[in-house]
Amino acid sequence: MEFDLLLREMRLPHSAASDPLMDIGVQAGRIAAIAPRLQAEAAETVQGKGRLVCAGFVETHIHLDKSCLFNRCACETTRFPHLAMERVSAIKPEITVEEVTARAGRTLEMCVLHGCTRMRTHVEVDPRIGLRFFEGVKALIDSYAWAIDVEICVMPQEGLTNNPGTDELMVAALRNGAKVVGAAPNYDSDRAAQIRRVFEMAREFDVDIDMHLDSGTSGAELDTLLVCDLTEKYGWGGRVAIGHVTKLSTMPPAEVDKVAKRLADAGVALTVLPATDLYLGGRHRDADVPRSVVDANRLVEAGVVCSISSNNIQNPFTPYGDGQLIRQASHYGNIIQRGNAEDVRAMWSMITDSSARLMRQDDYGIRVGAPADLVVVDAPDEVQALRGIAPVLDAFKRGRRTVTRAPAVLHRPG
Secondary structure (H helix, E strand, C coil), X not given: CEEEEEEEEEECCCCCCCCCCEEEEEECCEEEEEECCCCCEEEEEEECCCCEEEECEEEEEECHHHCCCCCCCCCCCCCCCCCHHHHHHHHHHHCCHHHHHHHHHHHHHHHHHCCEEEEEXXXXXXXXXXXXXXXXXXXXXXXXXXXXXXXXXXECCCCCCCCCCHHHHHHHHHHCCCCEEEECHHHCCCHHHXXXXXXXXXXXXXXXXXXXXXXXXXXXCCHHHHHHHHHHHCCCCCCEEEEECHHHHHCCHHHHHHHHHHHHHHCEEEEECHHHHHHHCCCCCCCCCCCCCCCHHHHHHCCCCEEECCECCCECCECCCCXXXXXXXXXXXXXXXXXXXXXXXXXXXXXXXXXXXXXXCCCCCCCCCCECCEEEECCCCHHHHHHCCCCEEEEEECCEEEEECCCCCCCCCC
């Protein structure tokens, strides 16, 4: 038997330490065989030596369009005031399609280097930027298809019902390649009207929904409940995701459990964005500052599909970031103060198979017939990978190598 690619002595996710190491044979871009000690040869062989192999990481919520903006707009030097949206909005008229493509391309490459093989990026449209952010990111989809599959979620960052012309731009983007429709009702003068209009667009274009929702300092007036109602009304269960929802972090556990049940029953998924929510949150306090990050593990226990993602990278909304989802998940675990192995495995799922489920990526995973989107991590299992923020050593998209990183070597004296 001969393969295009053969990965030997790999540890599969969710396996026990007593389970045998596995070989994975790849032919014509797909996984053709999985078994211990395959009797085969290959054009390329990777020796895992007991390292973890997983399907490529899935970034469900990132903003390629406004990443790496620090060379264009200022970041506040103190906690108060914080004017992230205003800083970005002010330079929008000056930003060209070519600049968006260049910045977003650099960010996309960071994500690929850390093993991301599938992505949903949110992209803004409004009268100040027109479709330039959209066009700049869309230009990357085909040129990076060798390494990553990217879908665009078009969104109205600065309001929809109160921002004339934005509705028409969202429709134009949906007609020209956007696969998902988003929302940011916190910035709208009529939050409910924006949410209802986004559901109308989703039904008209038969696309999924992914909203920025319920960032705030108390659990009052949860727009999440309206989203659940509309999801059930229109039969959109499994096709709706909400991100941030930091209000849940301010609520007592019993109240969170009620919302979790509502989300699970309606089929609404949730994405936690630890870096941004921690950086932006708690600014109403100058001492004993809350973390503002939702305990997604608690929601998963209630049956909610959850993911962990990067959101903004190196801009006024989030000054830090490198597109490494392992780092994001490890960071999240510290914030919500969970560290046992079972909890960590749930976090791993939130950057892999649960993220794929949120995006309805039915072909995702390590199984015969699936695309060979594979990542080798320098750790023996997913728990150690997150605890140690292990690097990606090898990545493959449809069986073609996209990333190589040499393991670190310690040079002892003598």
